[in-house]
Amino acid sequence: METAGRCGGIVLVHAENGLVVDYLENRALAGGADGAEFLRRGRPPQVEAEAVARSIHLAALAGCPLYIVHLTCREALAEARRARADGKDVVVETCPQYLSLTEADVERMGSLAKVAPPLRTADHPAALWEGIRDGSVDVLGSDHASYTIAQKGEKPFIEAPYGMPGTELLLPLLYSEGVAQGRIPIERLVQVASENPARVLGLYPRKGALLVGSDADIVVIDPQGKTRVRAADQHTKSDYTPYEGWELSGRVELCMVRGEVVVRNGELLQRPGFGRFLPRRSAGGRAALQPGFPRAGSR
Numbered sequence: 001m002e003t004a005g006r007c008g009g010i011v012l013v014h015a016e017n018g019l020v021v022d023y024l025e026n027r028a029l030a031g032g033a034d035g036a037e038f039l040r041r042g043r044p045p046q047v048e049a050e051a052v053a054r055s056i057h058l059a060a061l062a063g064c065p066l067y068i069v070h071l072t073c074r075e076a077l078a079e080a081r082r083a084r085a086d087g088k089d090v091v092v093e094t095c096p097q098y099l100s101l102t103e104a105d106v107e108r109m110g111s112l113a114k115v116a117p118p119l120r121t122a123d124h125p126a127a128l129w130e131g132i133r134d135g136s137v138d139v140l141g142s143d144h145a146s147y148t149i150a151q152k153g154e155k156p157f158i159e160a161p162y163g164m165p166g167t168e169l170l171l172p173l174l175y176s177e178g179v180a181q182g183r184i185p186i187e188r189l190v191q192v193a194s195e196n197p198a199r200v201l202g203l204y205p206r207k208g209a210l211l212v213g214s215d216a217d218i219v220v221i222d223p224q225g226k227t228r229v230r231a232a233d234q235h236t237k238s239d240y241t242p243y244e245g246w247e248l249s250g251r252v253e254l255c256m257v258r259g260e261v262v263v264r265n266g267e268l269l270q271r272p273g274f275g276r277f278l279p280r281r282s283a284g285g286r287a288a289l290q291p292g293f294p295r296a297g298s299r
Helices: 002-006 018-030 035-042 045-062 074-085 096-100 103-113 124-134 149-153 167-179 186-200
Strands: 011-013 066-068 090-094 218-228 247-257 260-264
Touching (some): 011 045, 018 045, 035 103, 045 074, 074 124, 090 124, 103 149, 124 186, 167 186, 167 218, 167 247
Parallel strands (some): 011 066, 066 090
């Protein structure tokens, strides 16, 4: 953390207390737990909240900006809010799966919905949506992991890998479940999914903006359209999606990167080798979100 701070970096932390998780998982196994029960007993919200609090204190001691990835629960969010009130530089990210899925989906899908930290009970997504709305959650990420059904199912649940696909549905899910449902305004969606990540990581205004000199990365959405989620329509290695069959409000019509159309009406037009390395300035941390920023949820 000290080295990252000196070099203008930012530390991204998966916030779970690994030692406690090991102990709790062993105890859960000894008690015969499996599936959602194994995750519930082995990785409860307390081990996430404790790790968030500890990371915040260590980052402050080291003088380093902190970025909490894929935050899942209200207890961990409360720790981040307390730190913010104390002037600590901590950025909070959550993901669509923690806003739209619950541990009931682990019961339904088994290891296909096994992620870490795990999907929580149904009361946590509402707290995270409120965090996006009030500015406590700064960034939306996907935590994409392109496993196949075979990779997820070749071992028992306990040994199956953690992770699920999510990149292609990040924006459609956030628009449908957030904007279309009235949970957040579209301006806030643009902030947390585009502008804020670019600012925090030192890529703004090349990324995260539509300004003279920016990269002309543009997404066009038909707000009246509908999207039926099918794994067969996705473009990653994964051959499944936990959202199979969902009907989402809004439809992505067009995606442009650096002024070139890469997706049109669901068809991938990108050519191999089109990607570019992105050099960046020093990571801004949460301080980069403050000057001139509209209040969270404002229009």
